[in-house]
Amino acid sequence: MIITPAEPHDVSKLLAFREEAAAWLRGLGSDQWSRPYPADKLLATIEAGTVFMLRDGHTTAGTITLTPDAEDGLWADEELAEPAMFVNKLTVAREYAGQNLGGRLLDWAGERAYRAGAQWVRLDAWTTNEALQRYYLAQGFTYVRTVREGSAVNGGPRVSGWLAQRAARPADHGFTDRTPAPERLPFAA
Numbered sequence: 001m002i003i004t005p006a007e008p009h010d011v012s013k014l015l016a017f018r019e020e021a022a023a024w025l026r027g028l029g030s031d032q033w034s035r036p037y038p039a040d041k042l043l044a045t046i047e048a049g050t051v052f053m054l055r056d057g058h059t060t061a062g063t064i065t066l067t068p069d070a071e072d073g074l075w076a077d078e079e080l081a082e083p084a085m086f087v088n089k090l091t092v093a094r095e096y097a098g099q100n101l102g103g104r105l106l107d108w109a110g111e112r113a114y115r116a117g118a119q120w121v122r123l124d125a126w127t128t129n130e131a132l133q134r135y136y137l138a139q140g141f142t143y144v145r146t147v148r149e150g151s152a153v154n155g156g157p158r159v160s161g162w163l164a165q166r167a168a169r170p171a172d173h174g175f176t177d178r179t180p181a182p183e184r185l186p187f188a189a
Contacts, residue, residue, distance in 0.1 A: 001054055001055065001056050001061060001101075001174075001175050001176070002054070002055045002175065002176045002177075002178055003052050003053070003054055003055075003108060003175045003176070003177050003178060003179055004052065004053050004055060004178045004179060005046075005049055005051070005052060005053075005179055005180070006046045006051035006052060006053050006063065007046065008043060008046055008047065010046065010051070010053060010060075011039055011042055011043050011046065013060055014042055014046075014051070014063060014089075015036075015037065015039060015042065017060070017063060017091045017093065018037055018089070018091065020093070020094060021091050021094075024094055028131070045065055045067070048067070049180075050065050050066060050067040050069075051063065051064075051065050051089075052064050052065070052066065052179060054092075054101065054105060054175065056096070059093075060093065061092065061093055061096045061101060062090075062091060062092040062093060062096065062101050062102070062105055063089065063090070063091050064087060064088075064089065064090045064091075064105045064106075064108070064109055065087070065088040065089045065090075066085055066086070066087055066088075066109045066112060066113065067085065067086050067088065068084075068085050068086070068116070068118075068183075068185055069086065070084070070086055070122070071086070071124065072150070073147065073149065073150040074124055074147050074150075074161065074163060075122065075163070079122075079144075081187075082119050082120060083116075083117055083118045083119050083120070083185045083187055084113070084118050084119060084120035084121070084122050084165070084168075085109070085112070085113035085116060085118045085120075085121055085122070085168065085185075086121075086122050086123065086124075087106065087109050087121060087122070087123040088123070088124075090102055090105060090106070092105075102135075102139075103139050104173045104174060104175065105173070106121070106139050107171035107172070107173040108171065108173040108175055108177070109121055110166065110167075110168050110169055110171055111168075111169070111170050111171045111173065112179070112182050113168035113182075114168040114169050114170055115181065115182050116168075116182035116183060116184055116185050117184045117185045118168040118185055119167065119168060120165045120166070120167065120168055121165065121166055121167075121168050122144075122163065122164070122165040123136065123141070123163070123164055123165075124147075124160045124161055124162060124163050125160060125162040125163075125164065126160050126162065127146060127148065127160060127161050127162050129162075133162050133164075136164050137164070139166070140166045141164035141165060141166045142164060142165060142166060143162070143163070143164050144163040144164055144165055145163055146161050146162050146163065147161035147163065148161055
């Protein structure tokens with residue numbers, strides 16, 4: 001499988017991925033991703049070069065967003081002073097479930113963050129999705145805290161404020177990486 005940067009024409013695929021994941025999560029009793037994500041915000045992250053696609057031939061098996069920009073109101077000033085990159089919107093197509101692609105994408109993100117000079121890979125998970133929180137803990141992340149104040153990127157109250165982090169590090173994710181080298185973080189050693 002190959003990791004490539006997302007391109008503007010991937011917006012519809014990414015929105016469909018999110019809808020597929022939301023339907024699956026609804027079946028599990030979660031309201032995660034029940035609100036539509038604005039296509040213009042998604043396009044802006046693609047154009048910023050922070051969205052990546054995992055491709056299996058002509059099929060998109062997964063996606064991950066990895067950005068040096070923290071969402072407002074989640075991380076303390078002391079934490080923001082540490083070099084870190086932030087994982088968002090990790091999604092694996094249901095037909096690829098059970099193959100540890102999510103874990104391998106997190107490993108890829110940790111390696112990319114390490115190459116950019118980050119100390120940490122951080123994320124915010126859905127506050128009420130305890131199964132997802134357990135998943136991230138099993139992937140080596142450490143719980144930091146839960147933030148409930150503020151508003152969500154796509155409107156309404158904050159729903160994704162369960163914060164976790166793990167050290168950025170080299171990893172053997174097994175993917176062919178066709179992404180450009182990451183830019184060094186401005187305050188990385």
